[in-house]
Amino acid sequence: MKFQNPLRPFSHPLLATVCLVGFSVIGIGWVPLAADETVRTSSSAERGYRFLTEHPVLTSDFSQDTFDQVWQSWPEPLRRQAETATLQERRAMAFERYGLTTRPDDDSGKPLQYVVDDDGTWTMNCFSCHGGSVYGKSTPGAPNNRFALQTMTEEIRSTKFKLGRPFSRMDMGALFIPLGTTHGTTNAVVFGMGLMSSRDADLNVVNTPPTSFTHHDMDAPPWWTFHKRPYLYIDGFAEKGHRGLMQFTLIPENGPEFYRENENAFRDVYDYLASLRPPKYEGEVNVDLAEQGRVVFNQTCAECHGTYDRQFGGDDWTYPNRRIPINDIGTDPVRLKALSVEGRKKYASSWFANVGQDDQQDTIVAPDGYVAPPLDGIWASPPYFHNGSVPTLWHVLHPTQRPQVWRRISEAIDDAKMGFSIEVVDKVPLTHPDVAVRRTYFDTRRFGKSNQGHDYPDLLSEDEKNAVLEYLKTL
Template sequence: MIRTPNVLVVAPVALALSACAGEVTERASAGGTTPTPAPAATEYPLLGGPRGGNVWVKFCEGRGDDAALPRDPRELLVPGVNQGRAVAFNAHWRSCDNAVPRPTTCGELRAQAALGGLVAHGNGAVGSPVSFAGGQDVPGGLPAADYNDLWRVWGLPGRPDNFDELVAQRHGSPLSRARNPYPLPGEDPNATDGGSGQLPLAYTQIRRPDGRWTGEIGTKVCVFCHNGQIDTADGRLGPLLGGAGSIGDFAVAGSDFAKANSSGGTPADATQLITISTNRGTGAIDFFQLAFVLFSGGNPQLLLNDKIVASQAIGNIKSPPWWNLAYRAQKFHGAVLPTDSSRIDLAAYYDLARSLSGDDAGALAWMDAHAGPFQTWAETLAPPPYPGPIDTQLAEAGAILFHAKDLWAPGLDNPAPRPDAGNGSCASCHGAYSPRYIHDPAFLETPELGGLAAYTVPMSVIRTDPVYAEAMQSMRNRDGSMPAATMGQNVLYCGIGRAGETENLTPILLAPPLWGIWAAAPYLHNGALPNIWGVLDPARERPKIWRRVSTPARPDQQGLVVMGYDTSFERAYDTAKLGWKYEELACGDPGTGAYTACDPMDQSRPSTAQYALGLLYENIGLLWNLPRLEGLRMNQQDIENRKVFNTYLYSQGNQGHDFTAVLTDAERRALIEYLKTL
């Protein structure tokens, strides 16, 4: 819903117009300079645009299966594209030789998206994969009887009547809106069509190829990273598979499953062997140093690169939303792989047991049959529309500022170095979204490039926490080349992205597309900032230690159960700052790690112990990934502590993106209002 306020917001609009050299130009004449309106660009509106989603989906609306698909706009992202214009692109498209080629007709698009959706959702359907087992057709999950007894692991006196909801809250994965069954105590799943229970998005009951239910609960680890939830009073929104909600906690889920399993071992135990996540919602998700070994039958040569053995671990990141995949030329925060390199998308379903036993071809067969369709499905996703009111005039002012305000203009004294290309605006790195600027040849050489973001920024400019970007460079040899063993492994069949091409091993980050950015809190690549205002205001809205608000427990269960993050838009979302509400904590509060992470005597700095740990993590490969005490113990207080984001910890810094310091509060409000429209 977009509303126009009764009171005109004149000041921000005038402010934005004065900052926009593309809106009004001056031409010299014999009598001096005369203001001249900019040509034709003003015929297009400031607000609107495709709002994400695959251009092929829009094309196929109302067309038959035999309709040939148009060109993918990302194919235009080649060296030299848009050179000298306001929007910069340097992360280029590469077509890959996937086992299932990209669709060429509307029918192929629909068929691939349907298969990819099955892989993503599961919901107990035949053929739904489970973590690190691919499409195996034998039981391999947690027996339903043990799943039903999770309340014993939690220390409750009996099975609560809201058991399914409590699993979803504790593990951070919303209950699926579609039927996703498991058998309740005493139920035969094959006599009850799977059972009467309802599983969260991250789980699926495993079925035989003939349709028989196994009563085994399988985990879909990738969903823990990519599921989100935004609840509105009118029910328009809800679970968001493919989003960037950062609500999941697969470490807690893995611990619960391991403790509940009466047979002594489940696939979930693997999450306890290494530290992938120290916080709820974020973690070492792009853990390529180890992953590239696992995806090659355990080839030890991949660990002989001295920069991996003696380098920092991957550290903490948050997952980018799948709904922006169709607007990216390269994947991951660091432009690590081409977007068309689809095999990596199903890394969490790689059949490790089969691969390590010598049948690597068999392990890859299922991935190759499903990876392309899964990517096609992910590229059809569109972000959710902002559910609150939008001030149209303020948003229009924000659109002008976003696309045309030069943050390095004379007199602003920007503290950060200027990027090498673009006009110095937000759009120069993140892409053009407003129809007015999409159709302005000073911004894009063709409107087809609208909404695409494909620009990498060196860490010397972005200046955010460097651990992740530097870890991406640890995969390269010291001369900048990639180790032969690495390039020959299974996931890099289409080569590496711009992260492997920078001069002098320069660490970089990829500026993401911003469709649906309002729904993607927290922010920065590591999730260190709770809201967009903090991204735009580096001096005042960057808490050192903070905790997002939790869902209120039922009165009779307060203090007895672990609740997840509050996902109510009306109750827990900050519409002015664009992000989830949070509580700022002081060093010494529960979960903050006084003296091990922060110094209670000087709360402006990490503790001496944290400095020392940082040096160890940075110089001894994989040390950061050794199990932590709380990862093995995982009591209720440990789980609550995982909701605390402590920026003093290694790889969790909230610095950088400080070129926005030159904005005024009026400009920040206008930009935030505009971002609600994307």
């Protein structure tokens, strides 16, 4: 699973693919803001959202016209169905196929996941991974667990070839680097490492020898936990800051001056991420059972995941930001090992980790495990584990019953198991004629996709597990 780094000739703006993968965030406890600070933060957060959706910080991917003709590269019978459809119906089909959503409270029809300018040019943004749907409802900040970047890139490239249009770096780079082997996951970390390897500490482009990276898929975390944790990434190696949010814009076209000129805009983006909170569960909750689950949770889970008692009328929460050694947590180790100490040190010495006035941020260059995340809105952000290998919270709580090969079959929530509605199969149907269908299956036997580990729920009785599951709905 190691390949030479082709990012020098084909460096692509994978901000949307990579941006903030693993990013999560601050503090312990809750402190009310002063009125003027609330207004300032609200205003800057609004600017941050507009910046992400309206300001391209990467080179463009394709035109509206190319997107509107991508159906010509679809397999039958889907292509025949699109041929007789209206333009709007074709666009809806393409959104469905590629995991795109429209923007909430916006009738423009533009995708949340791309900046689309007045000329119809599409440029990926951070929402491609961090803006999906919560069981069918478009939700900025939710993991895009349906994003089909590899499939879309292949079919856009094929369409461009038919139309005689030039390829983008994404089109070319995807020939050499896997963008995500399962829909909803991304090989984002590798792009971050590759883009960083070709810069010096001041972000000047430098010549570096070819580098090999370990390709692996990741599941994007929800942004609504950003306000809690002090460090970025699943292993918590980089202290949080607005500069760190800019790392994945390191395309050759963006020189050092780009980062100075756009730093204030990313302060706004930071405020936007910090303003997000999870949606509330709208189904029925057995309050008595949930209260039993809260007690069990606080006795057995809060040590790592924190407390959430404000959901029951209190004002306080805690988050320990605790890193669990890999030999203890037992989840897939590929992500932890994929980032080298040298690469982490390079980040630590760069402009991204120096927040100004010689104030160097803390960087953990040799983390020994993964940080237990906050569980705010956990019911709304399947699949679970950092690689997206577990489809429901019920399966998280029942380690021995996690399926080996599964796929999502509906947008609707599985209210009993809290997560995806799935089917379990023996193997991926590799002979299926539509590659997009094949990529909807998650095979936990593949490299980097293990669903093992986090066996702590085995210490609970079945009644305790049911109570905890009910309690998780309230977070």
